[in-house]
Amino acid sequence: MSLPLHYFTTAPLECLNRVLEHTPHDRTFTLMPRGCRDALCRVMPGVSADLEIDDAESRKDFGTLQQILSAMLDKGLTRKSLVICIGGGVTTDIGGLAAALYMRGVRYINIPTTLLAMVDASSGGKTAIDFGGVKNCVGAFHQPLTTIISPCFLESLPAAQILSGWAEILKHGVLQADTQLFNTDPLQLSSDEWLPLIRESVNFKQSVVDRDPQELGLRRILNLGHTAGHAFEMLALKRGADVTHGQAVAQGLATALILSVMKTDYPSMQMQSVAAAIKNTFPPIPFDCKDYPQLLSLMHRDKKNQGDGLISFTLLDAEGNPAPGTPVSDTEATEALDITRDLLSL
């Protein structure tokens, strides 16, 4: 029996048990982050980890991967076994990679427990570790057997992490011209209110991934907000500031829409209302003109660039009409950074 790609449920334990009942396997191997194990076990009582890992981004590395593979071997996993990854994006990325590598690939189930992992990291089949200072440098495409998504996990998630995932939901909304989301306060939603929002966002990402599973073209639209966003994230991290990925992506989304107004027919009014919502929702990542050379240099290092001296952005030609690979000059990017500071009062 083939399983749906995603389950959306307020009863993840029952859902997992049903999946296990209907999926022939010899053994299971459950991976969980050590730090939030108690919170996760409150949602899925009775579930215990075969291995608990340190899920700091700095430990998304070969050392942890080796630890997971060793534990899988020690438990006697075979190609008929099932790996269950319960946790945020660090856990699903590294657990998925271990599943891709072990005996040339075993099946795995993702149970994402952060909003970001629910709407982004846990589906699409990209798995990875960081290597040599490069994020997600070593990885594989390996699709999970299924992904069980439950908003119940959000109850213990800190507000900053909710906002981090919210930025990716907003990104999916802008790509589909659904700006209703900008009137929603993500910190006030109940599990029942979360379910349809998460389902819509995941289904959108999946529809893009289905059309371009290996990221050869279309899937690059999901990079909206990330070219400037990664630069803001790196700048803040170098300063030792406590930023989340989504906080940087939200600010980068404003920069991308500003460039869209500058270079295409994207409506200025729409950009201004999105920027206002971003300003009201996300903590700012301040920068000034002394930071421009560093921000530009970080944007030039983006792996989506074509090597023509220009920065390749995903922009929007019009509402809901993404234009991946739009070349942007340093002068245009500088002007967009000026307007970003102005609109977000940075």
Ligand SMILES: NC(=O)c1ccc[n+]([C@@H]2O[C@H](COP(=O)([O-])OP(=O)(O)OC[C@H]3O[C@@H](n4cnc5c(N)ncnc54)[C@H](O)[C@@H]3O)[C@@H](O)[C@H]2O)c1
């Ligand atoms: N594979 C992909 O397509 C893809 C897409 C986006 C991001 N990612 C990756 O995802 C990672 C980021 O994921 P993330 O934002 O989920 O970070 P994360 O996995 O580091 O989790 C964030 C923090 O929340 C804690 N946590 C997890 N669930 C919790 C819960 N329910 N209650 C309380 N605390 C909880 C974690 O222990 C951690 O401290 C990055 O490594 C990124 O590269 C991958």
Ligand SMILES: [Zn+2]
């Ligand atoms: Zn992202």
